[in-house]
Amino acid sequence: MRTIIFRTIAPYLSALMVLFSIFVLLRGHNDPGGGFIGGLIAASALAIFGVACGVASVRRAIVFHPMGIAGFGLFIGALAGIVSFFKGQPFMTSQWWYVKLFGVEIPLSTPLIFDIGVYLVVVGAIGSIALALEEREAD
Amino acid sequence: MTPAMIDDTTLYAVLAPFAAAAVAPFLTRWFKHNAAWPLAIVPALIFLHFTGFVEPVSQGESFVASKAWAPSYGVNFSVYVDGLSTLFALLISGIGTFIILYAGGYLKGHPQQGRFFSFLFMFMGAMLGLVLGNNLISLFIFWELTSVTSFLLIGFDHLRAASRRAALQALVVTGGGGLALLAGFILIIAATGEIEMSVLLGSPDIIKDTGLYLPIFLLVLGGAFTKSAQFPFHFWLPNAMEAPTPVSAYLHSATMVKAGVYMLMRMQPLLGGTPEWTTVLPIFGGLTLLVGTILAVRQTDLKLMLAYTTVASLGLLVMLTGTSHEKALEGAVLYLLAHSLFKGALFMVAGTIDHEAGTRDITKLGGLRSAMPITFAAACLAALSMAGLPPFIGFIAKEVLYYGTSGWLEFWGGPITVTAVVGNALMLVIAAAVAIKPFLGPKVGTPKHAHEGPVLLFAGPVVLSVLGLGLALIAHTTGELFVGPTLSSLMGEPKSVELHLWPTKINAPLILSLVTIGLGIVLFTQIDRLRAIIASVLEVIGWGPDKGFDQFVAGTVSLSSRVTRVLQNGKMQTYMVLIFLFTGLAVLLPGYLTNSFPAMPKMPEYRFYEWGILLIAVLGLIAVLVAKTRLTAIVSLGIQGFAVALIFMMFGAPDLSFTQFMVETLSVVILALVMTRLNLSPSDHRPLSAALATGLVAAAVGLGLSLTLLAITQQPFDSRLSDFFTEFSRSIAHGRNIVNVILVDFRGIDTLGEITVVVLAGLCVLALIRVRTKPDKTAEASEQDALKAQQAEAR
Numbered sequence: 001m002r003t004i005i006f007r008t009i010a011p012y013l014s015a016l017m018v019l020f021s022i023f024v025l026l027r028g029h030n031d032p033g034g035g036f037i038g039g040l041i042a043a044s045a046l047a048i049f050g051v052a053c054g055v056a057s058v059r060r061a062i063v064f065h066p067m068g069i070a071g072f073g074l075f076i077g078a079l080a081g082i083v084s085f086f087k088g089q090p091f092m093t094s095q096w097w098y099v100k101l102f103g104v105e106i107p108l109s110t111p112l113i114f115d116i117g118v119y120l121v122v123v124g125a126i127g128s129i130a131l132a133l134e135e136r137e138a139d
Numbered sequence: 140m141t142p143a144m145i146d147d148t149t150l151y152a153v154l155a156p157f158a159a160a161a162v163a164p165f166l167t168r169w170f171k172h173n174a175a176w177p178l179a180i181v182p183a184l185i186f187l188h189f190t191g192f193v194e195p196v197s198q199g200e201s202f203v204a205s206k207a208w209a210p211s212y213g214v215n216f217s218v219y220v221d222g223l224s225t226l227f228a229l230l231i232s233g234i235g236t237f238i239i240l241y242a243g244g245y246l247k248g249h250p251q252q253g254r255f256f257s258f259l260f261m262f263m264g265a266m267l268g269l270v271l272g273n274n275l276i277s278l279f280i281f282w283e284l285t286s287v288t289s290f291l292l293i294g295f296d297h298l299r300a301a302s303r304r305a306a307l308q309a310l311v312v313t314g315g316g317g318l319a320l321l322a323g324f325i326l327i328i329a330a331t332g333e334i335e336m337s338v339l340l341g342s343p344d345i346i347k348d349t350g351l352y353l354p355i356f357l358l359v360l361g362g363a364f365t366k367s368a369q370f371p372f373h374f375w376l377p378n379a380m381e382a383p384t385p386v387s388a389y390l391h392s393a394t395m396v397k398a399g400v401y402m403l404m405r406m407q408p409l410l411g412g413t414p415e416w417t418t419v420l421p422i423f424g425g426l427t428l429l430v431g432t433i434l435a436v437r438q439t440d441l442k443l444m445l446a447y448t449t450v451a452s453l454g455l456l457v458m459l460t461g462t463s464h465e466k467a468l469e470g471a472v473l474y475l476l477a478h479s480l481f482k483g484a485l486f487m488v489a490g491t492i493d494h495e496a497g498t499r500d501i502t503k504l505g506g507l508r509s510a511m512p513i514t515f516a517a518a519c520l521a522a523l524s525m526a527g528l529p530p531f532i533g534f535i536a537k538e539v540l541y542y543g544t545s546g547w548l549e550f551w552g553g554p555i556t557v558t559a560v561v562g563n564a565l566m567l568v569i570a571a572a573v574a575i576k577p578f579l580g581p582k583v584g585t586p587k588h589a590h591e592g593p594v595l596l597f598a599g600p601v602v603l604s605v606l607g608l609g610l611a612l613i614a615h616t617t618g619e620l621f622v623g624p625t626l627s628s629l630m631g632e633p634k635s636v637e638l639h640l641w642p643t644k645i646n647a648p649l650i651l652s653l654v655t656i657g658l659g660i661v662l663f664t665q666i667d668r669l670r671a672i673i674a675s676v677l678e679v680i681g682w683g684p685d686k687g688f689d690q691f692v693a694g695t696v697s698l699s700s701r702v703t704r705v706l707q708n709g710k711m712q713t714y715m716v717l718i719f720l721f722t723g724l725a726v727l728l729p730g731y732l733t734n735s736f737p738a739m740p741k742m743p744e745y746r747f748y749e750w751g752i753l754l755i756a757v758l759g760l761i762a763v764l765v766a767k768t769r770l771t772a773i774v775s776l777g778i779q780g781f782a783v784a785l786i787f788m789m790f791g792a793p794d795l796s797f798t799q800f801m802v803e804t805l806s807v808v809i810l811a812l813v814m815t816r817l818n819l820s821p822s823d824h825r826p827l828s829a830a831l832a833t834g835l836v837a838a839a840v841g842l843g844l845s846l847t848l849l850a851i852t853q854q855p856f857d858s859r860l861s862d863f864f865t866e867f868s869r870s871i872a873h874g875r876n877i878v879n880v881i882l883v884d885f886r887g888i889d890t891l892g893e894i895t896v897v898v899l900a901g902l903c904v905l906a907l908i909r910v911r912t913k914p915d916k917t918a919e920a921s922e923q924d925a926l927k928a929q930q931a932e933a934r
Contacts, residue, residue, distance in 0.1 A: 024797075029874035032793035034882065040801035047808050067905060070898045077891055092887040094872060107873065111883040114890070118883070121894040125901030126805060132908040133812035 010052030017045035025119045026112075035115035039122025046123070047130040055135045066131060070124025077117025080110040142201040142219065142337050149204050149218050152188045153271055155181055156235075156264035163260060164253030171252075175243020175595060178256060182235040182263060189220075189228045196225050196624045199633045203273055203337050212276075213328075219273035219337045222624025226476070227270035227401055229621075231394050234483045235263045237599030241487050242385035244595030245494055255295060259389070262288035266394050270401055273336045275324040282320060282362070285398055286313040289390050293382040305378040308688055312375045316365025320402070323358030326351055336405070343408045343631045356410050359402065360419065367399025367453045370427040374685040377434075377446040384490030387442060388483055388599075391449055400456045400475065408631030411463040420461020425558040427454025432565035436666065437673040441489035441499040441573060445482065448525075448569050451562055452478045458555060459540055465626070469636055470540025472625045476617075477524055477532040477607065484521035484603035485573055488514055491596045492577055497586030501572060506582030510589040513597045515578045520604035522574030524611075526567040527655065530640055532611040537563060537655070539638070541648035560655050567659030568666060614638040719836050726843030730850070737850040749789065756782035768821045769814055777807040794878040816908075 021041035028034030046066075050058045062069070084093035096109045159181040166174040192202070205217035218224075242259060246252045265284035272278025287310070294306030328334050330349040339345055346355055363369075368376035376396060380387055390396070403420070410416055431451025438444045452474070459471035491514050493499040496507065508515045524531035544556040591597070610617045618638035626634045642649045662669060677683075706717070730736045745753070759779030766772035780803035787796035823830070861877075864885065868877045872884040882890050 028876060028879045029883075030876050032797055032876060032878075034794070034876070034879040036882070037794070037797050037801060040798065040805060044801060044804055044808070047805065051808075067898075067901060070901055074894055074898050077894055081887065081891065092891070094884050094887075096873060109873070111872065111874075111880075111887070114887060115879070115883045118890060118894050121897050125897045128901055129904045129908075130805070130809060130812065132905055133809060133816060 007052050010049055014045040014049035017048070018042050021045065021119075021123075025115060028115055029109075029111065035118030036122055039119040040126065042119070042123045043126035043130065046127040047134070050131055050134045055131050058131060062127075066124045066128035068124070070121045070128065073117045073120025073122075073124060075117075077114050077121065080113035080117060083110050141341065142203040142221075145202045145204045145220075147204055147206065148188065149202070149220065149271070150206055150216065152185045153218060153264060153267045155185055156260040156267065160257040160260035160264070163256035167253030167256060172243045172247040172595070174253075174256070175240050178243075178260075179236050179239040181260070182232045182239060185232040185267070186229060186236060189225055189232060192220050192225045193229075193620050193624075196220065196222050197620050199624075199627065201337070203335075205273070208274075208277060213274075213334045214276045215274045215335075216277050217273040217335065218271040219335075220271065221628045222621075222626070223401070223404055223628035224271050226472070226621055226625045227397070228267060230476075230479045231263060231266050231270065234389065234394070234479060234599075234603065237483070237487075237602060238385050238389040240595050241388065241490070241599045242383075244593050245385050245490055246383060247595075251295070255292075255383070255385075258288060258291045258295065259385070262292060262390065262395070266398070269398055275328060275334050275336065278336070279317070279321050279324055282366075282398065282402075283314065283317045285395055286310055286317055286366075289313070289379070289386075289395055292386040292390060293379045295383055295386065296381065299381070302381040305375070305381040309375045309379050311688075311692075312365050312372055316362045316372070319358045319365075320362025323355050323362065326355050326358065330355070340408055340631065346409050347413065352410070352413070353415065356413075356415055359406055359410065363399035363402040363406075364423065364457075365399070366402070367396050367457065368427075368450050369399070369423050369454060369457055370430050371684045373427055373430060373450045374683065374688065376450055377443055378685065380440075380442045380446050384442065384486060384493065387446070388486030388490065391446060391486075394479075396449060396453055397456075397475070397479070400453060400460065403457060403460045404471070404629050407460060407463065407468070407629050411460075417461055417463055421458045421555055424454045424456070424458025424461055425555065427451065428458060428558055428562040430454075432562050432569070433673055434677075435569050436565055436662075437670050437677065439500050439502050439670075441492065441501060441577070442486070444501075444569050444573060445485055445489060448566055449482060451566065452482070455540075455559065455562060458558065459543065460629075462543070462555065464543055465630060465634065467540060467543030468629045469622060469626050469634075470536060470543045472622050472629070473532070473536035473539050473638075476610070476621060477536045480603045480607040480610075481521040481524040481533060484517055484600040484607070485525065487596070487600045487603075488518040488521065489573070491592045491600070492589075494596065495587065495592050496577075496589040501576045504577035504583060504585065505580040506578070507585075507589055508578040509582075511578070511591045513591055513601060517597065517600035517604045518574045518578065520608055521600065522570040524604070524607040525570035526659065527563055527652065530608065530611050532607050532614075532617070534652075535611055535614055535638055535640065537652060538642060538648045541651045542646075545647045545651060556651065560651055560658070563655045564658035564662060567656065568663045568669075571659070571663045572666060611640055614640045716833065716836060719840050723836060723839035723843050726847050727839060730843075730846060735850075736846055737853050740849070740853070752782050752785045752789070755779075756786075769819065769823065770811060770821070773807055773810045773814070777803050780806075794876070 018041075021038040024033035024041060025035055025038030026033075028038070046058055046062070049061070059065075064072075081092035083095050084091065087093075087095070092110075092114075094109055094111050096107060099106050099108055159178060163174070163178055166177060170177070195202075201219065201221040203217060203219050205215045208214045208216045220228075239256070239259065242252075242255060246255055249255065262285065265281050265288050268281030269278060269285055272281055290306045290310040293309050294302050296302040297306075327339070327346060330351045331339065331345050333339050333345070346352055349355075365372045368374075376391055379391055382390070428451045431447050431449070431454055435444050435447030435451060438447060456471050456475060456478075459467045459474070462468070489499060491511070492504065492507065495511065496504060498504065520531075524533035527533045527537035540559060541556065544559055610621075615638060618636040622638065623634060623636040626636055706713075756779050759775050759777075759782060762775035762778065763772045766775055780799065784796045784799035784803065787793075787799055825833075864877050864881060868874055868880040868885075872880045874880040874884070
């Protein structure tokens with residue numbers, strides 16, 4: 001599997017895929033996409049990178065343990081739901097803020113934060129399974 | 140009369156023992172066995188609280204108090220105080236006071252005494268909650284709590300196998316019966332719409348009118364008979380004598396086993412009086428009475444003798460309750476009172492003898508009267524009451540119950556009277572054996588040098604046995620304050636009772652009493668021969684419910700291990716085949732049974748590229764089937780998946796299609812990785828028959844799912860949900876992508892749950908992989924050790 005072409009291209013391909021996954025994640029509220037799909041794309045990116053360049057380099061690249069990323073995703077997902085408590089509303093009532101940045105109005109919301117949580121959970125969990133399965137081949 | 144609302148004090152009185160249970164271990168650590176004194180204050184106060192009800196209750200009043208527990212289900216923590224519950228509450232708290240004191244003396248220096256006190260108090264609270272329970276559901280909770288706490292108490296000496304077995308047996312029998320009772324209660328609630336006992340009692344015919352009388356009757360009976368050790372469930376009670384004696388004295392004579400009798404008495408206005416009631420109860424009660432007394436005569440162990448007479452007494456009570464006849468019920472109430480007093484006292488006496496002399500076997504005891512004069516006196520008083528001799532309350536009870544049975548009941552009167560006479564005569568034999576044998580006669584050498592126990596030990600027997608005399612001496616007041624109100628509860632209408640200590644004239648009951656006493660004395664002189672006869676008869680019979688219980692348990696265990704061996708054989712293949720087999724059956728069978736398979740729809744006009752995608756999918760499937768190696772098969776399956784994703788895309792589900800693409804890619808990658816790790820051979824070498832069988836299961840699942848989908852799509856489309864989401868996803872959740880809006884906004888909590896599952900699943904998979912990758916040296920070593928040990932054992 002580790003042909004020189006694949007090994008050379010894989011880092012760029014993976015980086016592109018991760019970038020694309022973030023794009024998919026952020027557009028999800030209005031167009032096809034969202035945290036789950038984005039997470040799957042990013043997880044495949046990690047898997048491909050791992051197949052090409054070895055699991056050790058993937059682990060170096062993502063700095064945190066993938067399961068830690070998943071746990072963090074779950075944490076901010078739950079946190080996004082708690083925000084509504086401060087307004088005296090039920091758990092997970094969505095909150096919206098409209099921020100003006102360089103003259104462009106950017107809508108921010110708790111569903112977005114929640115979606116990012118979903119994304120991280122999927123990347124972390126699927127990624128860690130894939131990496132753990134690949135690891136044996138490396139050693 | 141409708142019950143009056145009272146304040147919450149009575150509710151707290153029910154809960155007070157639980158509070159005492161919480162502090163008991165600490166008190167015991169500080170004061171050692173003397174903690175019994177402060178602890179006994181709790182039941183004493185409860186007793187005082189309930190004496191306050193005696194006067195108004197005897198005037199015909201009743202009370203309820205209630206606190207919401209789970210109001211949306213109509214479950215309240217509520218109490219109902221009337222004659223019956225007052226009598227029981229007084230017995231539980233009054234005898235409980237002395238039991239606590241007695242436990243202080245009996246388990247003096249025991250390292251687990253604090254724990255013991257805790258259990259005892261929890262049991263007391265459960266029992267109080269039971270007899271006062273008004274709400275059927277909370278009543279049931281207390282009912283099962285008595286089973287659980289008695290399990291703890293019987294198994295207190297948990298290092299002994301016999302204790303554990305007895306505890307388990309009691310829990311299985313009474314807990315199982317409790318489930319029947321719960322079913323009965325649920326039926327009552329469903330049929331009548333009422334959940335409070337006081338309301339039900341307000342209209343006595345409410346259950347008989349529903350048409351569900353028989354199932355309710357049988358289910359309630361199941362609970363009551365197991366709890367009160369009626370034949371053939373009598374076997375657990377004598378085994379429960381494995382418990383320390385204070386427990387036996389409390390649970391198995393004075394309170395717990397009476398819970399079943401209480402339930403029958405409580406239900407008597409609602410369920411009683413019918414042909415079923417007046418047939419089943421007397422038969423089983425009478426049988427229990429005879430079996431209990433006969434088995435009691437055979438025993439030589441003091442506690443076991445008393446235990447079997449408890450079984451017998453419960454039988455007598457059930458028999459009398461089953462007559463639904465006023466005089467017989469009056470006899471039952473009196474006997475209940477008498478029995479609680481003398482049995483509590485005699486159990487404590489038996490425990491004291493065991494404690495001080497070191498044995499409970501009456502053949503090894505004798506001449507203790509000078510060494511233990513106070514205990515001897517108490518034993519005599521209690522035994523006289525048990526034997527039914529004047530001037531004791533047992534005598535009055537016997538008179539009244541004979542009065543009730545003889546000549547008043549047309550058909551059953553004869554057999555019931557004969558049963559009662561024989562039972563009471565044998566009871567007299569036991570009473571004499573228990574009270575006379577250990578104390579009179581020449582002094583026998585005992586394992587311990589016998590002497591009088593401390594005040595903690597003899598306070599209870601003395602007070603209870605003197606009460607048995609005292610209550611008889613003030614018979615008129617006893618009848619007015621205790622028996623009358625209780626009888627009113629049983630009859631469902633106000634009744635007054637007039638008791639006399641001495642018989643006013645010579646009548647049938649008096650003659651029956653004399654017959655009983657005469658018969659009892661004759662039998663007592665022949666007790667050794669009697670014992671031998673019973674023993675040989677029992678030997679011939681051999682099998683009994685007690686043995687049956689063991690066989691039942693062993694059978695259940697071997698059955699479950701056999702089932703486990705078949706279903707959980709550790710082979711992934713078996714699991715998967717079973718899962719898919721049952722999935723297939725689940726989707727196919729309903730259509731087959733109801734003959735409602737959907738019609739095949741007409742083939743729509745496909746465009747050429749649609750045909751193309753379909754072709755790719757089918758080709759992918761064929762490739763899976765003909766693939767030479769596993770890797771090819773996995774990749775081919777991916778092709779099929781991609782084709783499906785394309786179909787999703789074409790028919791307007793881009794999100795779904797997108798996800799499908801990713802999932803297919805990842806599953807191909809992960810499956811390939813898993814395969815390399817499992818060290819499977821590259822191709823599949825199953826015999827053709829196995830492959831065909833698996834294929835058949837797969838085809839069945841596929842066919843079933845397709846048919847289900849077809850059936851669903853042929854239903855008219857219900858667009859309410861999609862209309863809602865289309866309408867509001869923009870205005871409420873500010874998003875155009877409805878799928879995503881549903882996932883993260885409308886149904887966000889679902890998604891939160893799902894991602895939690897994903898994280899956990901990830902952790903589990905990770906753990907599984909880790910176990911495989913790093914074979915633990917120490918684990919391997921210990922496995923080898925275990926293997927060696929096994930081999931050694933086999934040799």
